[in-house]
Amino acid sequence: MRAPSVPQAPMLTRINVTSVIDVALVLVIILLVTAPMLDVADLDLDLPGAHTRDVEEQSYVSVTLGRNGDMAVENQEVGSVEEISGMLSSRLSEIGSQESLVVVRADADLPHEFVRRVIEQVRAGGAQRMAIATRQLEGE
Numbered sequence: 001m002r003a004p005s006v007p008q009a010p011m012l013t014r015i016n017v018t019s020v021i022d023v024a025l026v027l028v029i030i031l032l033v034t035a036p037m038l039d040v041a042d043l044d045l046d047l048p049g050a051h052t053r054d055v056e057e058q059s060y061v062s063v064t065l066g067r068n069g070d071m072a073v074e075n076q077e078v079g080s081v082e083e084i085s086g087m088l089s090s091r092l093s094e095i096g097s098q099e100s101l102v103v104v105r106a107d108a109d110l111p112h113e114f115v116r117r118v119i120e121q122v123r124a125g126g127a128q129r130m131a132i133a134t135r136q137l138e139g140e
Contacts, residue, residue, distance in 0.1 A: 043070050046108045047135040061091050062133075063122055065106040065115065081117050088125030102127040 043066035063084060064072045071078040073087040092100060102122055106115045122130060 038075070043072060044068075044107075045105060047105065047133055059095070060101040060103050060131075061088065061095070061127075062103045062105055063088065063118065065104070065110055065118060067107040067109055071118070081114075081121055084118060084121040085125035088122060088127065092126050099128060101129045101131060103131050103133050105133040 043064050045064070045066060062072075062074060064070075066072075071081070071084065073084060073091055076087060078084055078087060088102065092102075102125075104115070104119060104122060106118070119130070
């Protein structure tokens with residue numbers, strides 16, 4: 001006599017994607033942390049000190065003025081002060097918002113006249129909101 005046949009459970013053919021999702025989320029977090037660091041030009045600066053809070057807005061355009069006359073809009077170097085308005089205007093149109101904050105990062109030892117000329121070019125480039133970067137003074 002034959003043994004009765006036992007019904008067999010169907011095989012599971014699904015792919016476990018939990019580990020793939022975990023790796024993808026870790027990569028997204030790493031990109032979110034490192035992306036803001038890539039927008040600022042790497043010029044040697046000594047920012048002036050102030051008793052203020054840090055910039056709380058995440059999306060801003062930076063204009064950097066180095067001690068030896070180097071200038072940059074975001075991470076693109078600029079040859080002369082007059083080129084700043086054109087580069088800034090194109091950057092603001094890329095972002096799609098003239099309301100974006102433009103942060104001027106100038107070395108503390110630069111002459112005020114030079115910084116004033118740059119600020120005029122930033123305004124000519126279409127910046128409606130502007131701030132000047134400072135470093136936080138210790139102890140207060």
